[in-house]
């Protein structure tokens with residue numbers, strides 16, 4: 520049995536001994552986890568296992584009761600989502616938070632547009648958007664002229680992910696990215712995680728669906744009743760073992 524806690528490369532994010540309670544409910548107990556640049560980690564667990572709580576802590580939405588978060592070895596104290604963003608962590612929630620009436624370029628650069636004097640430099644924003652879309656192998660998406668509201672679920676997800684790249688994020692957290700998607704769109708979104716990884720970002724994907732993430736994640740971290748039940752490298756584990764961790768909190772149970 521492998522308990523592959525630390526990745527081979529130097530950690531980008533290092534979480535040590537995180538605990539969090541809501542009143543009498545202990546949502547997380549002593550969770551420690553590492554993720555390296557260029558790695559895709561799937562965060563798995565049954566309903567109520569603590570996935571959302573952990574992600575909200577990493578996103579600066581919840582404070583921890585105890586434990587430590589480091590980015591590139593530097594201790595962090597997130598008091599707001601802005602703090603987590605400033606540390607290089609971007610989270611794509613299921614609502615995607617896109618402006619449906621605006622095009623891709625407007626969404627990618629919302630609030631950080633290139634300007635020329637007092638005006639938004641639309642040409643440059645579109646050109647930079649094309650560059651980011653190409654980088655993520657999303658060159659088929661129109662950078663301008665088409666409101667994102669008319670795009671498919673998978674395309675909108677891709678736009679939300681591309682926006683995290685524009686923001687300069689190093690760790691991108693995707694919260695159930697395929698929950699509302701069909702099989703082929705899901706596969707495209709998961710492939711996008713590989714593009715992020717290949718560009719040196721670290722990616723955490725939260726999922727209920729092990730089958731969907733199995734082929735795409737390098738490692739699997741399983742939460743069970745608020746505790747880290749195990750971390751496994753895909754190359755050294757099986758679907759059956761991960762399912763046991765999810766359901767029973769232990770392999771070979």
Ligand SMILES: Nc1ncnc2c1ncn2[C@@H]1O[C@H](COP(=O)(O)OP(=O)(O)OP(=O)(O)O)[C@@H](O)[C@H]1O
Pocket residue numbers: 541544545546564565566567568569570571572573
């Ligand atoms: N804001 C909150 N107030 C009180 N209890 C909470 C709160 N958020 C989460 N919990 C509780 O903490 C535990 C962990 O919940 P969490 O949402 O993190 O799990 P999850 O793995 O994301 O589950 P799901 O897959 O159903 O979203 C659960 O018992 C949940 O009821």
